[in-house]
Amino acid sequence: MIARNRVVTTGVADGRPLVFIHGFGCDQSMWRQVVPSLADDFRIVTYDLTGMGQSDLSAYDPERYADLQAHAQDLLDIIDELGLVQPVVVGHSIGATIALLAANQEPQKLSRLVLVSPTPCFLNDDAHGYHGGFSQEDLEELISFLDENHLGWSAQMAPMIAGQPAGAPAADELTKGFCRTDPAIAQHFGRVTFFADERSAFEKAACPSLILHCDDDALVPMQVAEWMRDRTPGATLKVLKATGHCPHMTVSSDVVAAIRDYLKAI
Amino acid sequence: MYDKEELRSAFAELLEDAPCGIVVTDPDGRLQYVNETLSRWLNLPTNGEERPQRLPELMTGPGKLYYETHLAPMMRLQGFAREISCSMKVRNGSNLPVLLSGVARQDSEGNPVRFDYTIFDARERRLYEDQLRAARREADELAAIVRTSPNGILRVEEDGVILRWNAGAERLLGRSFEAVQGLRVQDEIRFEEDPDWFPRAVETCKSAPEAVFETVDGKGQHFEITVVPIREHEVGPKRNYSIVLRDISARKKAELSLKVAMNEMKHRIKNTLAVVAGMAKQTLPGEFRASFIGRLQAMSKAHDILTSEDHKSADLMELLTLTADEAGGAQRFRIKGITAMLPSEQVTSLSMALHELTTNALKYGALSEPEGYVEVTCEKIEDTGDLLRLVWQECKGPPVVTPTRRGFGSKMIDTILKFDLGGEVEVDYRSDGLRCVITFRV
Numbered sequence: 001m002i003a004r005n006r007v008v009t010t011g012v013a014d015g016r017p018l019v020f021i022h023g024f025g026c027d028q029s030m031w032r033q034v035v036p037s038l039a040d041d042f043r044i045v046t047y048d049l050t051g052m053g054q055s056d057l058s059a060y061d062p063e064r065y066a067d068l069q070a071h072a073q074d075l076l077d078i079i080d081e082l083g084l085v086q087p088v089v090v091g092h093s094i095g096a097t098i099a100l101l102a103a104n105q106e107p108q109k110l111s112r113l114v115l116v117s118p119t120p121c122f123l124n125d126d127a128h129g130y131h132g133g134f135s136q137e138d139l140e141e142l143i144s145f146l147d148e149n150h151l152g153w154s155a156q157m158a159p160m161i162a163g164q165p166a167g168a169p170a171a172d173e174l175t176k177g178f179c180r181t182d183p184a185i186a187q188h189f190g191r192v193t194f195f196a197d198e199r200s201a202f203e204k205a206a207c208p209s210l211i212l213h214c215d216d217d218a219l220v221p222m223q224v225a226e227w228m229r230d231r232t233p234g235a236t237l238k239v240l241k242a243t244g245h246c247p248h249m250t251v252s253s254d255v256v257a258a259i260r261d262y263l264k265a266i
Numbered sequence: 267m268y269d270k271e272e273l274r275s276a277f278a279e280l281l282e283d284a285p286c287g288i289v290v291t292d293p294d295g296r297l298q299y300v301n302e303t304l305s306r307w308l309n310l311p312t313n314g315e316e317r318p319q320r321l322p323e324l325m326t327g328p329g330k331l332y333y334e335t336h337l338a339p340m341m342r343l344q345g346f347a348r349e350i351s352c353s354m355k356v357r358n359g360s361n362l363p364v365l366l367s368g369v370a371r372q373d374s375e376g377n378p379v380r381f382d383y384t385i386f387d388a389r390e391r392r393l394y395e396d397q398l399r400a401a402r403r404e405a406d407e408l409a410a411i412v413r414t415s416p417n418g419i420l421r422v423e424e425d426g427v428i429l430r431w432n433a434g435a436e437r438l439l440g441r442s443f444e445a446v447q448g449l450r451v452q453d454e455i456r457f458e459e460d461p462d463w464f465p466r467a468v469e470t471c472k473s474a475p476e477a478v479f480e481t482v483d484g485k486g487q488h489f490e491i492t493v494v495p496i497r498e499h500e501v502g503p504k505r506n507y508s509i510v511l512r513d514i515s516a517r518k519k520a521e522l523s524l525k526v527a528m529n530e531m532k533h534r535i536k537n538t539l540a541v542v543a544g545m546a547k548q549t550l551p552g553e554f555r556a557s558f559i560g561r562l563q564a565m566s567k568a569h570d571i572l573t574s575e576d577h578k579s580a581d582l583m584e585l586l587t588l589t590a591d592e593a594g595g596a597q598r599f600r601i602k603g604i605t606a607m608l609p610s611e612q613v614t615s616l617s618m619a620l621h622e623l624t625t626n627a628l629k630y631g632a633l634s635e636p637e638g639y640v641e642v643t644c645e646k647i648e649d650t651g652d653l654l655r656l657v658w659q660e661c662k663g664p665p666v667v668t669p670t671r672r673g674f675g676s677k678m679i680d681t682i683l684k685f686d687l688g689g690e691v692e693v694d695y696r697s698d699g700l701r702c703v704i705t706f707r708v
Contacts, residue, residue, distance in 0.1 A: 025335035029343055093335070134327060142328030145352065194331070218322050219334050243294040243320070245334035249342050250294055 001081045004056045005074065009082065010035065011044035016263070017084040019045045021075065023093030023117075023246075024193040025186075027053025030092070033252035038259070045082065049095070050074055051185040062188050068094070068196055072101035079109055086111040088263060092248060093117050093219075094193045100201055100209070107206035112266065114210045114259055117245050119220045120228065121197040130199070133221050139194045146187045199231075208234035210262040212255060214242040236262070287364070287385035293378040295320045295338060304385055309357040321383070326353045326361050337368070341381050345370040351388065351395075363392040418511035421496070423504045426450035426464050438513055451509065457481045467493035468507065480514065488518040532569075539566045557625065564592070564621035568614050579607045582616075582654075586642060589620040593633055593640060599624075603644035606654055606708050615686035616704075622675040623658055623702060631700055632663030652708040660699035668695040 001007070008028065011018075018038060020031045028046040035044055049071055051060030064070045075098060079087060089110055091099035096118035103110045121132045123139065209232065213225040222239075229237035238258050242251045268276060281288060287304025291297055296319060300310065308324060311317055318324055322333040329352040340347050347368045353361040365388045371380040412419050418435030422428050428451050431443040439455065446454045452464040460466075460481050470477035470493075477493040489511050496506040539562060546558050567588050571580045583605040590599035608616065624633070624640075632638030640660050647653040660666075669676075676693070679702075683691045689706025 023335065025332075026339045026343070030339050032343075134331070138327035138331075141326070142331050145328045145332060218320070218330055243296070244338055246339055246342075249339060 001074075001077050004059050005047040005050060005078065006054045007045060007047040007078055007082070009043065009045050011039040011042050013043060015041055015043040017045060017082075017087035018042045018259075019047075019075070019079065019084065019087045019089045021047075021089065021091040021095030021098055022049065022052070023091075023095045024189060029053070030246065030249060034248050034256055034259075037253070037256045043084075045078070045084070045087070047078060049098075049189075051182070051189060057182050057185065060182075060185050060188075065189070066192060068098055068101055068192060068198070069105075071098045072105060075099065075102045076106055076109060088112045088114065090114040090116065090259065091118070093119070093245065094196065097196060097198050097201070100205060100207075101198065103207035104201055104204060110207050112209065112263070113205075113207050114212065114262065115228075116212045116248055116255065117214060117217060117220060118211060118228065119224050120199040120202040122194050122219070123197065125197075130227065131221055131223050133219060133224065134194070142194060143187060143191050146183065146190050202228055202232045205232045205234060209236070210258065211235055211237045212247060212258055213237060213239050214244060214247050215239050216243040217245050218243075219245045238262075286387075287383075289321060289324075289383040289385060291321050291381045291383070293342065293370075293381060295322060295333070295381075297321060297324075298380070307356065307362055307387065308354055309359060311357070324354050326355055329353055337366075341368055341370045342378055345372070345378075351392070354385070363388045365391065416513075418509075420451065420509040420511075422451045422464075422507050422509060424468060424507070425504070426452050428454065429506065435511065438511060455483075455511070457483055463491070464493070464509075467491070471495050471507070482518075486515070487513060488515045490514045535569060536566065539569075560625060561618070561621060564588075564617055565614065568617035572610050572613055579609050580613045582606045582608055582644065585613060585617055585620070586644075588617070589624055589642075592621065592624050593627070598633060598639045600639060600641045601644075602641065604646060605644065606652075608708060612687050612706070612708070615682040619679045619683050619687075619704070622679050626675055627660055627663070627700070630664075631666075632660035635663050638663040647705070654706055654708055656704040656706075658700075658702040658704070660701070663699055666695050666697050666700055 006028070020028065020035070022028050022030050027048045031046055035046065038044060048055040051057060051065065075089070086108075087110060089099040089102070089112075091097070091113070093116070096113070096115035097120065099110075099113050100115065100118075103113055119132065121130065122134045123132045124130065124135055125132065211225065211228055211232070213220065213222070215222070225237055225239065229235055240247050240251060240254050240258070242254070244250055248255045282302040284301060284303055287307060288299070288301040289297065289304060290299040297317075300317075304310075322330040325333060332350075332352060337347055337350060347366065350366045351363070352366060353363050356362050365386045366383055367386075368381055368383040370378045371382065373379050412432050415432065415434045416437070418438045419430075419432040420428060420435055421430035428446050428449055431446055436442055441454070450464075452462065457463055463479070463481060467477035467479070475494070478490065480488060480490050482488045491512075492510045494508050494510075496508055543559050543562050546555060546562070550558060568580075568585065571584055571588070583601070585608070586599075586601050590596055590601065593599035627633040627638075627640055632640055638660065639662065640658060643657045643659070645655050645657075647655050679693075680691060683689050683704060683706070687704075687706050689704050691705075692703045694701040694703075
């Protein structure tokens with residue numbers, strides 16, 4: 001488990017455990033602006049979802065991972081294996097959904113959730129007045145688009161930073177871990193992510209949670225944030241002034257402050 | 267060389283009117299600069315207020331998703347993105363496929379301050395890549411068929427040098443590709459009775475689209491072999507051939523046992539008929555004996571025709587020739603018209619009917635007089651259909667008298683022709699000679 005998902009533990013050994021789950025398209029390195037600010041007070045665990053980043057790609061069995069539940073089970077297994085006692089789990093985007101599914105499955109194992117830019121469902125559901133932000137065609141096109149990038153993917157990983165001054169951190173080191181994705185897995189996980197509809201899981205949330213939503217999120221409309229606030233038991237919504245879908249990268253200090261604030265109150 | 271002023275104006279022109287789109291954003295993706303080329307490609311409004319605010323707004327829906335989930339994190343974490351294939355929205359036009367590359371500029375503390383992007387028109391490249399992907403998919407699928415086929419599939423040169431040898435060939439012939447690569451196929455796959463099978467097949471292919479033949483190897487394994495020239499993408503002076511080897515040993519074995527069974531059956535039927543004839547001779551009184559044995563013989567002969575052919579059909583002419591023998595030769599039994607192939611059920615019933623007619627003619631009809639004869643004419647009624655008409659006309663016989671009662675023979679003709687042959691029968695007792703018209707569908 002530990003090697004398979006490249007689990008990294010930092011921070012203080014006897015601190016309160018915080019587990020971070022990245023979203024679709026990237027890996028645990030996306031937390032690097034958040035983790036150092038919390039390392040003095042918490043025991044911090046980051047890892048790569050199976051099939052992503054530097055996890056063991058051969059462990060990605062498309063049949064097992066056809067469902068987010070398998071990723072939730074991975075999280076529970078990691079918590080067990082490290083012997084973490086009631087950790088707080090911080091998940092980004094689809095990682096937030098995975099954290100919530102794990103909490104619903106074994107509520108006694110997790111204490112709190114921090115959901116960064118979560119959405120229960122990207123897909124519009126006009127029949128139920130739910131506006132997820134994307135139509136079926138949009139999402140299908142994205143999936144085919146992931147396939148298209150297949151040809152250019154190797155170039156993505158080439159250890160080369162165009163236009164950067166010499167003497168910058170070793171290019172090889174920098175490129176190796178970031179957002180490495182096997183195209184076939186990316187396409188499969190993309191489909192699982194973008195066609196997931198976990199609205200009922202959000203409505204049955206078994207763990208209190210903090211929802212962090214960017215006021216200018218290009219992927220998740222404000223209506224979805226309000227839907228989660230109104231329908232998710234024990235949820236607190238905090239809207240961040242930020243653009244994009246990754247506040248932990250763009251306004252990392254605000255995210256850190258919000259997490260500290262939320263955990264202080266318990 | 268340009269002087270400073272010239273250089274400045276050259277740079278300005280290069281930037282605005284570059285052969286690619288150039289975009290500068292802040293780290294949140296807000297557009298700081300869009301060059302003239304991209305504005306033109308995307309037909310962006312000139313009015314500042316209507317212009318899109320962020321880079322993802324220039325992209326199609328999926329591009330937007332990709333920007334937020336992949337591109338933006340990538341730019342922040344690794345500081346660059348290369349040749350991302352995506353589509354941009356064109357105002358009042360169809361989407362423009364592009365290739366996007368970007369680089370992040372950082373301040374002295376390593377914080378990103380600016381993202382620079384170049385955007386290339388990828389319409390032609392996209393077209394080519396789509397074709398490439400489709401071709402690759404097709405090739406993969408076809409290759410999987412060859413890989414998993416139970417048949418041996420080979421690619422060889424004109425002189426037999428082996429270029430490819432699939433897994434099926436390895437299983438069938440027990441030799442790996444490595445062991446035979448570069449050797450000549452006629453030396454590696456040997457048939458004692460047919461050592462020159464490959465050059466002969468190549469020769470055949472010069473005048474025919476393919477060469478197909480069956481052969482057997484030293485171990486008694488039967489093969490069906492198909493050799494076809496590979497004409498597509500021919501390069502070099504040597505033509506290539508595909509060879510497909512199919513193991514047909516099981517089929518051959520089945521065919522053989524079927525043949526043995528057929529012969530055995532034929533033998534038994536003939537025996538049984540001979541025994542029945544013997545019993546008739548012993549049991550029946552003289553008057554019935556001859557006609558019964560005659561009928562039995564007619565049936566036995568029809569059977570012979572069937573078994574000597576392919577068991578399923580027989581030639582009508584052959585059947586009529588048998589009847590001619592019975593009637594006393596070609597002078598007395600004159601056959602005219604066309605022939606046809608009849609299925610086995612029709613052969614038996616028609617031969618029985620012809621036997622009855624002949625017996626009747628010999629006893630009471632035209633054949634009972636030395637000058638009398640029978641003329642049988644066979645013709646097709648429809649050009650398209652398989653409707654046949656057989657006319658039995660007796661000539662120069664004694665005056666015909668309409669019988670007062672129906673004998674067994676005429677009853678049998680009626681029954682078997684109507685039900686077994688599925689035909690129509692008309693018997694006309696004309697005074698100058700009996701006429702029987704049989705119409706049936708083959």
